Amino acid sequence: MLKAVDEVKRVVGEEFVSLDAEDIENHGYSDWSTSNTTERPVAVVSPATTDEVSQIARICTQYRVPMVPFGAGSSVEGNFSAPHSGICIDLSRMDQVVAVYEHDMNVTVQAGVRWVDLNEQLKPTGLFLPMDPSPTAYVGGMIATNCSGTNAMRYGTMKDWVVNLTVVLPDGTVIKTKRRPRKSSAGYNLNALFTGSEGTLGIITEATLKLAVIPQETSVGIATFPTVGDATAAASKLIRAAVPLAALEFMDDVQMRIINQNGGAGGRYWEEAPTLFLKFTGTTSGIKESIDRTRQVLASNKGEEMVFASTAEEVDNLWSARKQALWAILAARPQGTEIWSTDVAVPISRLAEIVEMSKEESSSLGLFSTVLGHVGDGNFHQAVMYNPKSSEQYKAVKACVSRMMRRALEMEGTVSGEHGIGIGKKDYLAEELGEPTVDLMRTLKRSVDPYWLMNPGKVFNEK
Amino acid sequence: MLKAVDEVKRVVGEEFVSLDAEDIENHGYSDWSTSNTTERPVAVVSPATTDEVSQIARICTQYRVPMVPFGAGSSVEGNFSAPHSGICIDLSRMDQVVAVYEHDMNVTVQAGVRWVDLNEQLKPTGLFLPMDPSPTAYVGGMIATNCSGTNAMRYGTMKDWVVNLTVVLPDGTVIKTKRRPRKSSAGYNLNALFTGSEGTLGIITEATLKLAVIPQETSVGIATFPTVGDATAAASKLIRAAVPLAALEFMDDVQMRIINQNGGAGGRYWEEAPTLFLKFTGTTSGIKESIDRTRQVLASNKGEEMVFASTAEEVDNLWSARKQALWAILAARPQGTEIWSTDVAVPISRLAEIVEMSKEESSSLGLFSTVLGHVGDGNFHQAVMYNPKSSEQYKAVKACVSRMMRRALEMEGTVSGEHGIGIGKKDYLAEELGEPTVDLMRTLKRSVDPYWLMNPGKVFNEK
Numbered sequence: 001m002l003k004a005v006d007e008v009k010r011v012v013g014e015e016f017v018s019l020d021a022e023d024i025e026n027h028g029y030s031d032w033s034t035s036n037t038t039e040r041p042v043a044v045v046s047p048a049t050t051d052e053v054s055q056i057a058r059i060c061t062q063y064r065v066p067m068v069p070f071g072a073g074s075s076v077e078g079n080f081s082a083p084h085s086g087i088c089i090d091l092s093r094m095d096q097v098v099a100v101y102e103h104d105m106n107v108t109v110q111a112g113v114r115w116v117d118l119n120e121q122l123k124p125t126g127l128f129l130p131m132d133p134s135p136t137a138y139v140g141g142m143i144a145t146n147c148s149g150t151n152a153m154r155y156g157t158m159k160d161w162v163v164n165l166t167v168v169l170p171d172g173t174v175i176k177t178k179r180r181p182r183k184s185s186a187g188y189n190l191n192a193l194f195t196g197s198e199g200t201l202g203i204i205t206e207a208t209l210k211l212a213v214i215p216q217e218t219s220v221g222i223a224t225f226p227t228v229g230d231a232t233a234a235a236s237k238l239i240r241a242a243v244p245l246a247a248l249e250f251m252d253d254v255q256m257r258i259i260n261q262n263g264g265a266g267g268r269y270w271e272e273a274p275t276l277f278l279k280f281t282g283t284t285s286g287i288k289e290s291i292d293r294t295r296q297v298l299a300s301n302k303g304e305e306m307v308f309a310s311t312a313e314e315v316d317n318l319w320s321a322r323k324q325a326l327w328a329i330l331a332a333r334p335q336g337t338e339i340w341s342t343d344v345a346v347p348i349s350r351l352a353e354i355v356e357m358s359k360e361e362s363s364s365l366g367l368f369s370t371v372l373g374h375v376g377d378g379n380f381h382q383a384v385m386y387n388p389k390s391s392e393q394y395k396a397v398k399a400c401v402s403r404m405m406r407r408a409l410e411m412e413g414t415v416s417g418e419h420g421i422g423i424g425k426k427d428y429l430a431e432e433l434g435e436p437t438v439d440l441m442r443t444l445k446r447s448v449d450p451y452w453l454m455n456p457g458k459v460f461n462e463k
Numbered sequence: 464m465l466k467a468v469d470e471v472k473r474v475v476g477e478e479f480v481s482l483d484a485e486d487i488e489n490h491g492y493s494d495w496s497t498s499n500t501t502e503r504p505v506a507v508v509s510p511a512t513t514d515e516v517s518q519i520a521r522i523c524t525q526y527r528v529p530m531v532p533f534g535a536g537s538s539v540e541g542n543f544s545a546p547h548s549g550i551c552i553d554l555s556r557m558d559q560v561v562a563v564y565e566h567d568m569n570v571t572v573q574a575g576v577r578w579v580d581l582n583e584q585l586k587p588t589g590l591f592l593p594m595d596p597s598p599t600a601y602v603g604g605m606i607a608t609n610c611s612g613t614n615a616m617r618y619g620t621m622k623d624w625v626v627n628l629t630v631v632l633p634d635g636t637v638i639k640t641k642r643r644p645r646k647s648s649a650g651y652n653l654n655a656l657f658t659g660s661e662g663t664l665g666i667i668t669e670a671t672l673k674l675a676v677i678p679q680e681t682s683v684g685i686a687t688f689p690t691v692g693d694a695t696a697a698a699s700k701l702i703r704a705a706v707p708l709a710a711l712e713f714m715d716d717v718q719m720r721i722i723n724q725n726g727g728a729g730g731r732y733w734e735e736a737p738t739l740f741l742k743f744t745g746t747t748s749g750i751k752e753s754i755d756r757t758r759q760v761l762a763s764n765k766g767e768e769m770v771f772a773s774t775a776e777e778v779d780n781l782w783s784a785r786k787q788a789l790w791a792i793l794a795a796r797p798q799g800t801e802i803w804s805t806d807v808a809v810p811i812s813r814l815a816e817i818v819e820m821s822k823e824e825s826s827s828l829g830l831f832s833t834v835l836g837h838v839g840d841g842n843f844h845q846a847v848m849y850n851p852k853s854s855e856q857y858k859a860v861k862a863c864v865s866r867m868m869r870r871a872l873e874m875e876g877t878v879s880g881e882h883g884i885g886i887g888k889k890d891y892l893a894e895e896l897g898e899p900t901v902d903l904m905r906t907l908k909r910s911v912d913p914y915w916l917m918n919p920g921k922v923f924n925e926k
Contacts, residue, residue, distance in 0.1 A: 176900060184877040185877075189622065244745070289749060
């Protein structure tokens with residue numbers, strides 16, 4: 001491995017190869033993740049160009065050294081852990097917006113561009129990339145995990161925004177998946193194969209992405225409900241009524257209580273009840289009509305406290321609770337505890353049931369947990385606080401999460417709606433899809449990466 | 464091969480294996496296609512279940528017999544030709560709607576279900592599958608070619624509607640790509656790998672598809688423009704103004720003249736000028752607002768005759784010209800001529816240029832040709848009429864189409880927006896993506912289909 005590191009130094013320059021213990025720790029371990037491993041990479045390499053990445057890959061293949069691509073480090077399923085050590089390839093220096101094609105409504109960026117920075121830069125064009133995962137996330141990682149977030153209701157997931165990818169294959173070959181049409185049925189959909197492959201097939205170094213038009217206006221509303229089931233039933237009704245929603249989010253009573261405890265987002269006291277957060281975009285009169293229709297649907301479906309913003313300030317205030325959810329959880333967690341955060345997705349008709357069962361079970365452990373969900377996608381997150389030093393608590397949470405996964409599968413759902421499989425959910429993937437399907441993934445992986453060097457130990461194991 | 468046919472007879476029953484010359488001709492040749500081959504399959508087999516398809520695949524692999532999946536036969540790039548002969552697997556008996564999950568807004572169907580029949584059956588639920596290729600098309604073929612049509616502007620392409628697929632792999636293994644969540648980031652996106660793979664990786668026998676809510680109301684409008692460039696520029700402005708359009712179609716002056724010659728769709732005389740066809744869906748007031756905004760944008764972008772429907776009858780009348788476009792071409796073509804129909808897609812900013820250049824070139828041949836386009840996707844179709852008995856004309860059209868492909872590539876576009884590669888566009892695919900990218904596709908294909916038996920000779924050749 002160290003021989004490989006030496007050769008890599010010649011490619012990128014000594015100053016961009018770090019053997020520093022702290023650097024390595026920061027690239028091999030994450031507080032956000034529940035799936036850390038004890039192994040660490042031997043070095044962190046920071047290439048600046050696709051060509052450098054290609055040369056690194058060639059060297060790693062020659063010396064049979066695992067390659068672990070690293071973006072912003074915001075993933076939570078151990079996606080960038082280095083269980084087989086190897087070289088961590090940090091893409092943060094590849095942070096250039098290569099070209100903005102305003103008239104075609106797309107943009108070419110390097111993998112290390114932060115989506116938040118990209119959208120800031122794009123503002124004058126009136127266009128934006130509508131995915132909203134962690135604000136720290138890089139485009140490369142967003143593609144590698146097929147991220148989404150609150151905007152998925154309207155805009156889909158990351159895979160829907162990829163026009164083409166530049167990918168370095170394990171042997172150093174550089175490919176481009178497509179040219180730049182918005183629509184294509186020419187050959188295999190390599191965009192979609194690499195999107196969500198978690199760096200196990202190649203390293204994404206550049207991407208052309210579709211952009212959406214920034215909505216003229218935005219408004220939001222909230223509504224509380226007697227039970228989780230009432231909230232999700234009302235959400236379903238809204239969807240079926242074809243009310244054009246930009247987002248449709250859910251937070252449970254505990255999550256709302258935490259918001260209040262954390263100082264009450266938006267300067268208001270929040271009902272501590274199952275709550276829907278709704279976002280509307282479009283023209284003034286379009287939004288008005290959508291809100292009127294939403295009021296009607298919710299009112300006749302047990303919607304209780306309903307508040308709709310009528311000023312820009314109110315928009316921010318009402319949405320702030322949703323925005324601060326994660327920070328409120330962090331602030332509220334008891335000293336010394338860690339958060340086990342996980343997500344599943346089920347067919348929408350089963351969402352209420354699994355949320356209620358999961359809540360019940362985690363509270364029966366005597367542990368503090370919250371639920372928030374992207375209702376429109378049947379996707380929800382549960383965060384359980386536990387003391388990592390208590391092996392009893394750790395085991396209990398692990399078992400609880402495991403049962404949540406199995407329930408999602410019994411309901412024909414998936415063990416990962418938007419975080420990927422990483423290390424943490426490998427065993428469940430085989431349960432979800434069956435061995436023959438995972439075997440097909442292995443076959444594809446092996447054909448592209450015969451020495452199993454690309455982010456090994458993720459998504460599934462070599463057989 | 465005949466030994467394999469005998470064994471297949473035992474699987475599906477003698478009556479479902481046809482050796483009839485006419486049957487074989489109908490399954491190996493198409494008037495719609497410009498890419499027919501002289502070879503034919505040795506037999507047409509009609510299985511009724513996934514298990515039967517699996518057994519057929521096992522037999523074909525044992526005897527190394529090519530398998531050519533066949534749906535409705537509406538594809539146009541030779542996608543179901545049998546250049547290496549083999550057994551044609553006709554999926555028309557697999558025509559069952561397996562389950563409608565109304566509350567989850569999805570449906571499970573066998574591959575041989577016609578989308579038109581499916582939507583008829585779904586009507587009482589208020590849901591529909593929003594892709595609209597040829598009305599004869601089967602769901603299986605729609606997935607295999609990643610079809611789209613006029614609704615792609617709003618609803619995307621077929622890949623965006625697939626929840627899971629049941630696929631028979633070459634060796635007979637049956638896999639299911641996903642369970643039934645609307646959103647997932649669990650493992651490789653096999654849905655997208657099979658969607659658009661044109662039967663070269665496996666045979667899709669069953670699919671679960673997302674459904675959309677049937678819009679409350681629909682309206683349409685048309686506008687004419689001095690030039691193609693003016694029409695596409697106006698279309699771009701509409702998109703950037705975020706006017707919510709359900710469809711945004713273009714037809715050229717020749718196409719409009721043909722409509723008039725064919726009896727004038729919708730009982731009206733049509734201006735013989737570049738024309739945009741617009742569709743609006745939503746609520747009454749939402750549509751009204753969209754039409755008002757559209758009028759303004761078009762009027763300030765050289766929109767001339769503008770007509771917007773105000774009754775349901777006018778909606779049908781105005782859209783009828785778009786709907787009848789293909790039939791009008793068929794009716795108008797000079798006796799003894801055939802149609803060379805092709806499609807490309809380019810970044811939207813280049814659409815006018817390529818349409819105008821392509822029109823100019825085909826008319827310089829002295830041949831009759833029309834253009835219609837899905838402007839919102841930068842995708843357009845050109846149909847050139849030629850006498851297939853004149854090898855001179857054939858060569859001229861072929862060269863003309865070839866230059867259109869190259870122009871699309873020069874403009875960073877694709878040689879196929881929605882028809883796939885089939886046989887007809889294989890050479891262009893390598894030009895479009897480069898050998899390393901097509902090599903990666905070959906690697907993937909070989910790993911899944913080592914004997915190259917699944918629809919061989921399509922998309923790319925074995926090296």
